[in-house]
Amino acid sequence: xxxxxxxxxxxxxxxxxxxxxxxxxxxxxxxxxxxxxxxxxxxxxxxxxxxxxxxxxxxxxxxxxxxxxxxxxxxxxxxxxxxxxxxxxxxxxxxxxxxxxxxxxxxxxxxxxxxxxxxxxxxxxxxxxxxxxxxxxxxxxxxxxxxxxxxxxxxxxxxxxxxxxxxxxxxxxxxxxxxxxxxxxxxxxxxxxxxxxxxxxxxxxxxxxxxxxxxxxxxxxxxxxxxxxxxxxxxxxxxxxxxxxxxxxxxxxxxxxxxxxxxxxxxxxxxxxxxxxxxxxxxxxxxxxxxxxxxxxxxxxxxxxxxxxxxxxxxxxxxxxxxxxxxxxxxxxxxxxxxxxxxxxxxxxxxxxxxxxxxxxxxxxxxxxxxxxxxxxxxx
Numbered sequence: 001x002x003x004x005x006x007x008x009x010x011x012x013x014x015x016x017x018x019x020x021x022x023x024x025x026x027x028x029x030x031x032x033x034x035x036x037x038x039x040x041x042x043x044x045x046x047x048x049x050x051x052x053x054x055x056x057x058x059x060x061x062x063x064x065x066x067x068x069x070x071x072x073x074x075x076x077x078x079x080x081x082x083x084x085x086x087x088x089x090x091x092x093x094x095x096x097x098x099x100x101x102x103x104x105x106x107x108x109x110x111x112x113x114x115x116x117x118x119x120x121x122x123x124x125x126x127x128x129x130x131x132x133x134x135x136x137x138x139x140x141x142x143x144x145x146x147x148x149x150x151x152x153x154x155x156x157x158x159x160x161x162x163x164x165x166x167x168x169x170x171x172x173x174x175x176x177x178x179x180x181x182x183x184x185x186x187x188x189x190x191x192x193x194x195x196x197x198x199x200x201x202x203x204x205x206x207x208x209x210x211x212x213x214x215x216x217x218x219x220x221x222x223x224x225x226x227x228x229x230x231x232x233x234x235x236x237x238x239x240x241x242x243x244x245x246x247x248x249x250x251x252x253x254x255x256x257x258x259x260x261x262x263x264x265x266x267x268x269x270x271x272x273x274x275x276x277x278x279x280x281x282x283x284x285x286x287x288x289x290x291x292x293x294x295x296x297x298x299x300x301x302x303x304x305x306x307x308x309x310x311x312x313x314x315x316x317x318x319x320x321x322x323x324x325x326x327x328x329x330x331x332x333x334x335x336x337x338x339x340x341x342x343x344x345x346x347x348x349x350x351x352x353x354x355x356x357x358x359x360x361x362x363x364x365x366x367x368x369x370x371x372x373x374x375x376x377x378x379x380x
Contacts, residue, residue, distance in 0.1 A: 006067075006074035008041040008049065014078050015039065021082070033059060034082045037069045096134065096141060103133045104145050108153050119153040121146075160311050165376045170367075172278075172309035173374075177364045179273055179306050180317075184237045188304075189269060191261065193233050193276040194318035195249055196326075200225035202335035218333075228337050230344070231257045233265075234321045239357035241321050243344045245337050251281045255290035262302055271302050277316060278307040317358050324351075 010018070018035045021027065037059055043049045050058070052066045059066075072081035096104075107127060112119050121139035128137050146152070162169050179190055204221040229249035234241035242265060246253045258274075266272055276282050284303070287296035308315045329347040334340045368375065 006070035007043055008038055008070055008073050009044055010038065010042045010078065011044075015042065015044075018078065018082075027082075031082045033061065034069050035078075037061070037066055038073060038078060038081060041066065041070060096137075096145065100128075100133050101145050101149075103131075104128055104142060105149055105151065107131075108146060108151055118156075124153075160314055162309070162311050162371075162374055164373050166374060167376050169309040169312060170371075170375050172307055173312055173315060173367060173371075174364050176275055176306050176308055176315050177362065177367060179275060180236075180360045181363060182273075187269060188271045188273060189235050189266065190237065190273045190275065191233055191235050191266075192316055192318035192321075193231070193257075193274060193282075194313075194316055194322055195232070195254075196230045196322050197227055197249070198230050198245075198330065198334075198340065199227050200335055200337065200340065201333040203333060222333060223335070225335050228340065229253065230322075230325075230340075232318055232321055232325070233257070233261055234318050234358075236317050236358040236360065239355040240352055241348060243325065243348050245341045245344060247337065249281065251283075251286035252290045254281045255286045255296075258287065258303070259291070259295075259299055262299055269302070271304055273304045273306060275306045275308065275316060276318070277313055278310060282307075317360060320358055324356075 018039055022032050022035050022039075025032070037055055039045065040050045040055045040058065041052075052063050055066045056063045069081050104124060108119055108124055113123065113127070116123065121142045124142045125137045125139045128134055128142070182190060202223040202225055203218065204223050205219040207219070208217040210216040229246050230243060231246065231249075231253070232241060232243045242261075244257060244260075246257075262269075262272065282305075284296075284300045284305075287299050290296070291299070313319055325344070325347060329343055334343060
């Protein structure tokens with residue numbers, strides 16, 4: 001047994017602080033045990049101090065632990081003896097410096113190499129080493145750099161990007177936005193119209209129905225039955241929409257859909273404000289191509305057409321209805337026009353009965369602030 005080289009002689013104040021420290025029980029078990037060792041090794045305790053071996057057996061620690069606590073007390077005092085010694089480590093310079101990080105960011109924003117559609121973490125790491133930005137680099141380090149700077153080269157969003165400083169765009173946009181701000185008027189309702197191509201598909205083999213713990217399984221092979229066109233008209237303020245299916249989307253098809261809208265669904269409305277995109281078939285001329293001049297003129301006089309700007313289809317509320325219809329009704333294989341029309345009729349009835357509308361909030365005042373870059377700039 002080692003001789004006592006570091007005697008422990010606690011003052012009354014130190015003894016009281018150690019007992020209070022132990023009784024609170026808020027510190028780690030290691031610190032509390034070391035405080036108990038100090039009290040047991042104190043030569044000023046009533047009856048004298050215990051031997052190291054006896055302390056070790058009572059505290060269920062090694063004799064060396066008792067010796068280390070004594071030594072810590074002699075060198076650092078009771079607070080240092082019960083605390084954990086802080087390691088002083090020299091600062092290590094980061095491998096990826098700010099300059100290297102900036103180069104990795106610029107590389108991730110550049111075009112990918114030939115034969116690749118996008119950058120991957122491995123590609124970025126290899127190219128950074130190839131360009132001698134750094135000696136070696138792992139893809140995990142690249143991932144951390146991209147995450148830190150909120151860069152996602154694996155993602156891509158499709159969006160209608162309008163041209164900047166384009167008078168024609170903002171003129172059509174403000175016209176449509178002003179129409180959306182009009183109050184409800186049964187004599188002149190606001191109707192939005194759009195159309196969507198759809199491919200008719202049939203199952204090549206009968207699907208396996210869903211079972212417990214097993215989803216419905218479909219064969220990846222399918223049978224094509226051609227394409228068709230879906231026409232949708234919606235009155236946002238009334239929570240109404242109407243969907244039809246036609247084999248094509250010619251001028252004749254559009255004209256017949258407009259006549260159905262005016263004569264069947266809105267026979268008593270003197271005029272209708274029709275919002276739609278500026279497709280070549282969406283014109284008064286299509287009415288004259290489909291009907292006699294008297295009928296065409298009668299229909300045309302009841303229409304007040306407002307075109308969304310080119311590359312501004314997001315301004316058409318009918319686009320929102322098409323999106324909802326696609327997610328709720330068309331996410332499957334439908335083989336025929338008759339079946340498609342039946343399914344769309346069910347979706348239309350359900351949605352109309354629920355009075356689902358669109359609360360359009362974007363105004364002309366908002367556009368002049370948030371889309372300022374689209375407006376022509378004038379110098380004072």
